Amino acid sequence: MSAKLYKKKEYLLRQFARTNKKNYENYVVTRIFHLINDLEIKFVTQQYFKRDNGKFGMADMYFPQFNLSIEIDESQHDSERHIDQDKIRDRDYVSATGDLFSHPQGWMPKRIRVGGDISLLGIDYEIEQTVNYIKELKKKDAGFIPWNIDNEFSYKGLKIFDVHNQIVFKKIVDAINYFRTEELKYDGYQKAGAMTMDKKKKLWFPKLFKNKDWSNTISSDETFIEEKPVQNSKWFANTNHLEKILKKNDKIRIVFAKVKGNLGFVLYRFKGYFVLNEELSKKKGYCCWQRKTTKVSIPEGNPIY
Amino acid sequence: MSAKLYKKKEYLLRQFARTNKKNYENYVVTRIFHLINDLEIKFVTQQYFKRDNGKFGMADMYFPQFNLSIEIDESQHDSERHIDQDKIRDRDYVSATGDLFSHPQGWMPKRIRVGGDISLLGIDYEIEQTVNYIKELKKKDAGFIPWNIDNEFSYKGLKIFDVHNQIVFKKIVDAINYFRTEELKYDGYQKAGAMTMDKKKKLWFPKLFKNKDWSNTISSDETFIEEKPVQNSKWFANTNHLEKILKKNDKIRIVFAKVKGNLGFVLYRFKGYFVLNEELSKKKGYCCWQRKTTKVSIPEGNPIY
Numbered sequence: 169m170s171a172k173l174y175k176k177k178e179y180l181l182r183q184f185a186r187t188n189k190k191n192y193e194n195y196v197v198t199r200i201f202h203l204i205n206d207l208e209i210k211f212v213t214q215q216y217f218k219r220d221n222g223k224f225g226m227a228d229m230y231f232p233q234f235n236l237s238i239e240i241d242e243s244q245h246d247s248e249r250h251i252d253q254d255k256i257r258d259r260d261y262v263s264a265t266g267d268l269f270s271h272p273q274g275w276m277p278k279r280i281r282v283g284g285d286i287s288l289l290g291i292d293y294e295i296e297q298t299v300n301y302i303k304e305l306k307k308k309d310a311g312f313i314p315w316n317i318d319n320e321f322s323y324k325g326l327k328i329f330d331v332h333n334q335i336v337f338k339k340i341v342d343a344i345n346y347f348r349t350e351e352l353k354y355d356g357y358q359k360a361g362a363m364t365m366d367k368k369k370k371l372w373f374p375k376l377f378k379n380k381d382w383s384n385t386i387s388s389d390e391t392f393i394e395e396k397p398v399q400n401s402k403w404f405a406n407t408n409h410l411e412k413i414l415k416k417n418d419k420i421r422i423v424f425a426k427v428k429g430n431l432g433f434v435l436y437r438f439k440g441y442f443v444l445n446e447e448l449s450k451k452k453g454y455c456c457w458q459r460k461t462t463k464v465s466i467p468e469g470n471p472i473y
Numbered sequence: 474m475s476a477k478l479y480k481k482k483e484y485l486l487r488q489f490a491r492t493n494k495k496n497y498e499n500y501v502v503t504r505i506f507h508l509i510n511d512l513e514i515k516f517v518t519q520q521y522f523k524r525d526n527g528k529f530g531m532a533d534m535y536f537p538q539f540n541l542s543i544e545i546d547e548s549q550h551d552s553e554r555h556i557d558q559d560k561i562r563d564r565d566y567v568s569a570t571g572d573l574f575s576h577p578q579g580w581m582p583k584r585i586r587v588g589g590d591i592s593l594l595g596i597d598y599e600i601e602q603t604v605n606y607i608k609e610l611k612k613k614d615a616g617f618i619p620w621n622i623d624n625e626f627s628y629k630g631l632k633i634f635d636v637h638n639q640i641v642f643k644k645i646v647d648a649i650n651y652f653r654t655e656e657l658k659y660d661g662y663q664k665a666g667a668m669t670m671d672k673k674k675k676l677w678f679p680k681l682f683k684n685k686d687w688s689n690t691i692s693s694d695e696t697f698i699e700e701k702p703v704q705n706s707k708w709f710a711n712t713n714h715l716e717k718i719l720k721k722n723d724k725i726r727i728v729f730a731k732v733k734g735n736l737g738f739v740l741y742r743f744k745g746y747f748v749l750n751e752e753l754s755k756k757k758g759y760c761c762w763q764r765k766t767t768k769v770s771i772p773e774g775n776p777i778y
Contacts, residue, residue: 177593184499194489198503205508207593288482288512 175317176207182431183213187228192282196240196295197229203299208314209233209306212430216251216261222388224251224261232334233312234305235262238298241281257377260427260435262334263390328472331390331462335438336429340373343424343436347371347469364469369420371469373436376425386425386439393423393442395455410455419444421457422469440464441471480622481512487736488518492533497587501545501600502534508604513619514538514611517735521556521566527693529556529566537639538617539610540567543603546586562682565732565740567639568695633777636695636767640743641734645678648729648741652676652774669774674725676774678741681730691730691744698728698747700760715760724749726762727774745769746776 180201187193197213215230217237227237278301280294306312316322321338323346329335337343344362345353352365362371376386376393381401385394397409413419420443424436441464442457449456463472485506492498502518520535522542532542583606585599611617621627626643628651634640642648649667650658657670667676681691681698686706690699702714718724725748729741746769747762754761768777 177596180593181497181500184503192486194499194503195486198489198499199507202504202507203510288485291482 176315179317183211187213192242193228193240196238196280196282196291199292199295200229200238200299200302203295204302206303206306208312209302210315210320215430216256216259218261218263218388218390224253224256226251230262231302232262233315234302234309235334236278236302236305238278238280241279242283258375258379258428260336260429260437263331323466327466329438329464329466331438331440337424337436338433340424340436343373343438344371347422347467349467364422365467366469369422369441369469370418371424372421373424373426376439390439391459393457393459394452395457397454410449410453413444413455414446419446422464423457441469481620484622488516492518497547498533498545501543501585501587501596504597504600505534505543505604505607508600509607511608511611513617514607515620515625520735521561521564523566523568523693523695529558529561531556535567536607537567538620539607539614540639541607541610542583544584546584547588563680563733565641565734565742568636628771632771634743634769634771636743636745642729642741643738645729645741648678648743649676652727652772654772669727670772671774674727674746674774675723676729677726678729678731681744695744696764698762698764699757700762702759715754715758718749718760719751724751727769728762746774 184194184198184201187197193213197211201211210232212230212232213228215227215237217225217227217230219225225239228240229238230236231238278298280291280298282291321336321342323329323335326333326346329346340362347362347364349365361373363369364371374384374393374395375382376384378384378398381398383394383396383398385396386392395409420441423439423442425439427435427437429435440459440462442459445456445458461471461473464470465472489499489503489506492502498518502516506516515537517535517537518533520532520542522530522532522535524530530544533545534543535541536543583603585596585603587596626641626647628634628640631638631651634651645667652667652669654670666678668674669676679689679698679700680687681689683689683703686703688699688701688703690701691697700714725746728744728747730744732740732742734740745764745767747764750761750763766776766778769775770777
């Protein structure tokens with residue numbers, strides 16, 4: 169019990185520390201947190217997200233249990249803040265699809281205005297509304313799972329992994345074990361991939377951005393992955409990667425993208441069930457993976473449509 | 474009304490910004506502030522104070538309306554933090570005398586421990602106690618004056634200036650005008666001193682630390698001031714300052730020390746009613762001022778014992 173609270177203490181301090189350069193952000197984020205005053209509710213500061221339209225944004229405060237984002241707006245205008253994808257290529261982000269604050273232009277975070285002409289009472293009023301709203305959300309959510317910092321990358325009991333449920337792991341082996349029955353559990357070191365129990369689907373943990381060996385990309389709607397060796401990398405020079413894949417009939421991927429998480433740690437985020445598009449791959453000369461579904465069954469790893 | 478709230482907004486942000494490098498401090502200070510949730514209560518972060526024993530300390534959070542200080546203690550031990558006077562020679566500080574948290578060793582701030590073995594619930598519990606205590610203080614204080622940021626250096630209606638009431642000014646002229654009747658009010662530029670209406674006492678606004686011209690000091694119990702020209706300064710070279718004082722019979726001083734305030738602005742802090750100790754001054758060759766009392770009458774400037 170108290171070990172968890174030590175961890176939460178450290179966690180909270182690290183989250184607040186990230187807001188420290190911007191004063192308004194620190195004021196709003198600490199006020200929301202202290203007035204919610206509920207350690208069962210988790211928050212993250214400066215969480216990147218991707219909108220329905222494929223554009224990136226950043227939430228100053230994000231509540232993963234409710235998929236709720238808050239943006240602290242120092243400008244006078246209600247403009248959307250866009251984040252350049254190149255700047256956050258290796259960073260974790262959440263999909264904003266299906267969020268509570270929907271908007272004609274697509275998904276929008278809750279905006280708290282703090283700029284010059286807004287009075288302190290105005291800011292405090294908006295914060296109060298937000299705090300009450302979040303408390304309400306918790307109350308109304310029959311399936312609410314309290315924030316357990318020792319256990320937050322645990323999905324025990326889940327029968328389905330769904331991209332929209334923000335499935336994230338800290339270690340590859342933890343992800344792999346969800347695709348194993350008890351007798352087959354892995355306790356080995358991390359490796360870059362593993363097969364499902366039926367040996368037909370690969371659990372894949374790629375970097376979906378340009379790195380030393382690979383020039384991978386994922387499309388903005390997250391349904392299409394190009395897996396492309398970098399020219400002069402060993403993959404490019406020594407073998408024809410695509411031929412090998414075709415020969416081994418290794419054409420199904422359950423994808424967990426390797427990313428850098430909010431506090432700087434590596435994370436693996438579930439991206440769905442992908443299948444090789446053979447025709448396109450052959451035409452292009454490298455692997456092109458097409459998402460078939462955002463859901464797979466646990467532990468079999470079968471696609472659910 | 475709203476102009477004041479804009480000012481409070483800026484003020485709060487500047488105060489919080491000062492806590493930003495230390496995470497625990499930011500957590501505790503913001504939590505106390507947001508849970509008190511009362512804009513009539515003023516606070517200052519990182520306020521220097523002087524203890525009864527003459528030693529300096531720093532309060533991480535200080536509530537001037539209650540003369541209440543809070544120290545956020547990251548160490549395991551209940552040790553007193555001492556501040557080297559040389560480092561804060563030109564800085565404003567409050568006298569801790571008569572504070573609410575008295576202690577066998579002298580005045581002590583309320584201490585909130587946040588170090589390694591304290592859990593989050595432990596910190597939050599201490600903060601809750603402190604918040605309730607402060608709310609109680611306000612409720613019980615029949616003479617409570619709400620924080621008015623436009624007017625906080627105003628002492629309208631006071632018949633006595635007492636060092637223990639933390640009398641502070643932003644401008645010399647404002648201090649001088651408390652020693653004038655309505656017809657004699659000053660609206661001129663700031664000057665380094667002025668006489669009271671009876672022409673017998675000087676309102677004096679010295680730097681009580683070593684500066685270019687003067688090597689002034691105030692004793693740790695604040696009852697004794699040495700006013701000493703720096704060797705080779707114009708005061709030292711051209712005139713005998715002490716002789717001039719004696720000749721003019723300029724032997725009474727109502728002292729406002731010139732200091733740098735918490736947010737970097739110059740302030741003048743009332744230090745009491747001082748009289749020249751002629752015998753000692755002649756022996757030493759420079760002016761030695763002895764405090765006679767901490768209270769003077771307004772507007773006459775007469776000593777009150």
